[in-house]
Amino acid sequence: MENSDGRKKFAIAGVAGYIAPRHLGAIHALGHELTTAHDLSDSVGIMDRYFPGADFTTDWSSFERQLRRGAADYLTVCTPNHMHLPHTLAGLAAGAHVICEKPLGLTPGEIDRMIEAERSSGRNVRTILQLRLHPEIVRLKQAVAEGPADRVYDIELTYVTPRGRWYAASWKGDTARSGGVATNIGVHFYDMLLWIFGPVVQSRVHYAAADCIAGFLQLERARVRYFLSINSRHLPHTEGGECRPTAN
Known part of the structure; x- marks a missing residue:
């Protein structure tokens, strides 16, 4: 759930990547909070500029458990393209809305699976249309x-x-x-x-x-x-x- 002051809680998958700093900056500029982040790489010092108190892990299972415990209202997916589907599905299953970088999926079948998961979870998937x-x-x-x-x-x-x-x-x-x-x-x-x-x-x-x-x-x-x-x-x-x- 969101904070008592109305701030939304965010999590980022792929926080060490090229595009993640844009998301960190946007979350910070809008006055929201990054609670936790994940990446296979631990070169994530950029987080200190925006959210030095956020949790970080290189272990996906640990990150997913945090999501399932309600760590975030929104999961931002900044991972490689082939991981967009599984990471988006994980976010929806954990009860989070998902903001996923383009492309949402690599095949029409992947998009169909996201739509189905949206409907069953009651959460939304959105992408970046800059x-x-x-x-x-x-x-x-x-x-x-x-x-x-x-x-x-x-x-x-x-x-x-x-x-x-x-x-x-x-x-x-x-x-x-x-x-x-x-x-x-x-x-x-x-x-x-x-x-x-x-x-x-x-x-x-x-x-x-x-x-x-x-x-x-x-x-x-x-x-x-x-x-x-x-x-x-x-x-x-x-x-x-x-x-x-x-x-x-």
Whole structure:
């Protein structure tokens, strides 16, 4: 249950990961409390900046027992993609609402299992839809909504965000654990496009490799040709400097 002063209690799975500090900062900024956290890695000193009194364990069984004892109103899942389903189900079974990073699951069957667990537990699963809050994306959605209702747009989406050799050696480079470039990186853009242009009518993958993917999406109001890559050789030549990668 929440604190007597109305503050919500949070737990984080995957607190040593790249994205967890964003969640720690948001929980702190909103005046809520982190009660407990879990990660297989113990490099979690970032917690001291926000919640030095929070419990931490590298043992999942211990963390799950805390959840079942009511340690958190919300479980935030920041673990590798292939762990999103089991960790989300564990949170729901413990009576917590779940905030899970994208992608929620790697297959439609995993999403179906989450929906079923939501219904049986009476708790909710939510994900992070940050591009929907970007001012330019908001303006684009408004412009499309105010334009001709029967117009179908043609879109070329190219996104090249180079990664070093570590990527292939990590879970992100393992398709079985990450879902590949489309799921690990493209999911953010797919969500944004569907939010603006409507549901998928047809989807085709023209080429897929460990470092890139190209394909076509027919949406309700757009024809989208996309190319996503983590290979620096796919960057366009630039004068006067080197294109710098972004972390993810």
